[in-house]
Amino acid sequence: MGAIGEAGSRSSEIRKNIELSVKQQHTTTTHNVDRKALESVQNFLIVAQIPPVTIERVIHEAALAIYRTFSFKEVAIGLKSETDGRYRYEEFLGLSKPAEQALRKLSYSLEEFYSLSDYPSIWLSEFTELCIVEENPLLDFEKDTYDKETFLSRPRKSPDEFLEGDYLDISMYNEQDELIGWIELSKPIFSKMPSIQTINRIEVFASVLSILIQKTLLTRK
Numbered sequence: 001m002g003a004i005g006e007a008g009s010r011s012s013e014i015r016k017n018i019e020l021s022v023k024q025q026h027t028t029t030t031h032n033v034d035r036k037a038l039e040s041v042q043n044f045l046i047v048a049q050i051p052p053v054t055i056e057r058v059i060h061e062a063a064l065a066i067y068r069t070f071s072f073k074e075v076a077i078g079l080k081s082e083t084d085g086r087y088r089y090e091e092f093l094g095l096s097k098p099a100e101q102a103l104r105k106l107s108y109s110l111e112e113f114y115s116l117s118d119y120p121s122i123w124l125s126e127f128t129e130l131c132i133v134e135e136n137p138l139l140d141f142e143k144d145t146y147d148k149e150t151f152l153s154r155p156r157k158s159p160d161e162f163l164e165g166d167y168l169d170i171s172m173y174n175e176q177d178e179l180i181g182w183i184e185l186s187k188p189i190f191s192k193m194p195s196i197q198t199i200n201r202i203e204v205f206a207s208v209l210s211i212l213i214q215k216t217l218l219t220r221k
Helices: 003-023 031-048 055-070 097-104 140-145 196-220
Strands: 072-080 087-093 128-131 167-173 179-188
Touching (some): 031 055, 055 072, 055 179, 055 196, 087 097, 087 179, 128 196, 167 196, 179 196
Antiparallel strands (some): 072 087, 128 167, 167 179
């Protein structure tokens, strides 16, 4: 088997192990964790709707709430542009300035955003996809978005390890099932894959954020 074939085989095995590890987790969280997540959503709704309400403020408060509640060191939120219909990163929390500046330059069509050839992913649910670094070689315009000192510096030691270059995308849709934006999460504390329960809680948060974004856009019009 050639080098390319061997690399593809290793990637497939890594993908299989990660998918099984994430999906087979059992509930280990407590009622207090659920209550914390619910309180976070409630507090976000209250704070984000204090006048003046703007899209910028809504997604900023959302990023803060997610950062504080779900223990990810990096949070980014992207939205569909009302001007040209392309998808761009609009809010950042925890990222380095070079990475933020690089991400602000990116834009995607709907087809590019969901391109399996450019961005292979493991779909964990209807809304959440996990992109692992072994399957996502950086495109030229993305190379400045990662920490070069740690990127691919060591192999994955276990299926539940979350590496530099791994990320979760949680999609947000409107009532017509059109993608209006996404929440991107990386660098969880302790560098461990989030549980399915945590992902479900984040999806609830994303649904609330989606509704508030649509409400704000309608009010602005």
